[in-house]
Amino acid sequence: MEKRSRKSPPFEINGEYISPGTRQLVSIQAGTTMSNHPLSVTADIFHGKKPGPCLLITACVHGDEINGTEIIRRLLTSPVLKRLSGTLLTIPIVNFPAFTSRTRYLPDRRDLNRIFPGSEKGSQGARLAYTITKKFLPLCDAVIDLHTGAINRPNLPQLRIAAGDASSLELGRAFAAPVTMLSPLRDGTFRESAFKLEKPFVLYEAGEASRLDAASIRFGVQGIIAAMRHMGMLPPSKAAHPSGKGIISKSSRWERAPSGGLFVPHVALGKAVATGDILGIIAPPVGGGDGTPIISTTDGIVIGRNNEGLADEGDALFHVASIRDAGSAETQIQESNDRLPELHAEEEEHPMRYHAFPD
CATH class of the missing domain: 3.40.630.10 (Zn peptidases)
Known part of the structure; x- marks a missing residue:
C-alpha cells in the first residue's frame, strides 16, 4: 500500500x-x-x-x-x-x-x-x-x-x-x-x-x-x-x-583618522591588508601638502569602511577583521563573489550592474 x-x-x-x-x-x-x-x-x-x-x-x-x-x-x-x-x-x-x-x-x-x-x-x-x-x-x-x-x-x-x-x-x-x-x-x-x-x-x-x-x-x-x-x-x-x-575571525579593530581633514581611501571592502600598510590618507583641506597616512595596525580583511570625504581626528575609517593569512582570505572572498549567479537584466530588479565589494 x-x-x-x-x-x-x-x-x-x-x-x-x-x-x-x-x-x-x-x-x-x-x-x-x-x-x-x-x-x-x-x-x-x-x-x-x-x-x-x-x-x-x-x-x-x-x-x-x-x-x-x-x-x-x-x-x-x-x-x-x-x-x-x-x-x-x-x-x-x-x-x-x-x-x-x-x-x-x-x-x-x-x-x-x-x-x-x-x-x-x-x-x-x-x-x-x-x-x-x-x-x-x-x-x-x-x-x-x-x-x-x-x-x-x-x-x-x-x-x-x-x-x-x-x-x-x-x-x-x-x-x-x-x-x-x-x-x-x-x-x-x-x-x-x-x-x-x-x-x-x-x-x-x-x-x-x-x-x-x-x-x-x-x-x-x-x-x-x-x-x-x-x-x-x-x-x-x-x-x-x-x-x-x-x-x-575572532577579533577586529577600527583604524582611525590620525588627524582631521579630507579622507582619501586607498583600500576597498574585501581587500587584504598587512600591519604597516597605508590604507589611505588624511589631506589638509587648506594649504596643500601630501597628507597624513592611515596605517593598518593588524593583518586582516577590510570588512567595513567610512565613505565620508571629511574626517575629524579619531573618526573610525576602516574596520579590519583580524585574519592570519589575509591574502588567502581575500582570494576566498573573491571566489564567494564569483559564485553569485549571473542574472540577465530582465531577471534583476536592480538592473544597474554592481560589484559585491565596490571601491
Missing part, C-alpha cells in the same frame, strides 16, 4: 491559524502611537504543506537598515518556497516607528537593539522588544536577523555569531557569508535574548543604511535559502553552495 505524505497541521500564532500551503499577514498590537493608532508588529508568514522547523527572519530592528526588508520580500516570492517544509516566519519591519521616520533609532532616540527582552508596560521600544521576545521567538527553531552598516559606512557581507555558540556557528557555516565574526554578546540585544532561550541565531550585516545594494541582497537571499536547506526546510540543491567555506 502506498504511503501518504505527511501533512503539516495549521500554524498557530496569537490565536490565529494559518493553513498549510498558504501565506498570511498577522499583526500583533504592542501599544498605540501618539496619534492613537495601533503600534503593531506585522509578520508575513509562509506555512509549508509539509511539517518541519520554523525559521524566524527579522529586518529593520534599526529603522533605516532596509536591505533586510528587500531580502525578505524577494525570499517570500521565490519559487523555491513551493517545496517548503515547516514555517517561514518573517518580520520585514520590526521597528516601524523608526522605519517611517527613515532613522536608525526610536522616536525617543533609544536603540531598540539595546532594550531586549523588553517590557509589556514599558516604553514604545520596550513594548516592541517584548512582543518579539514573547510572541514570536518561542515559536521558532532558529533566527536570522538582517542588518546593514550605518549611513556612509558600508559593510562587507558578513555574519555575527556569539563565540562558543556551536549551533549558531553550524547554521552560519551553512549560510556561508564571505566573513563570519565571532563576537561577544551585548546586554539588551535581540541576539542575547535568543541565546538565553537556546535559539540558534545568525546576524547578517551587509551594505549600508538607507540604500538597497543588489549584491548584499543577493548574498542574503542565497545564504538564507542555503540555511533553510541545512535545516531541512527545503530539499537539497544540485547547485554547489560554498557551505562552511567562509572565513572566521
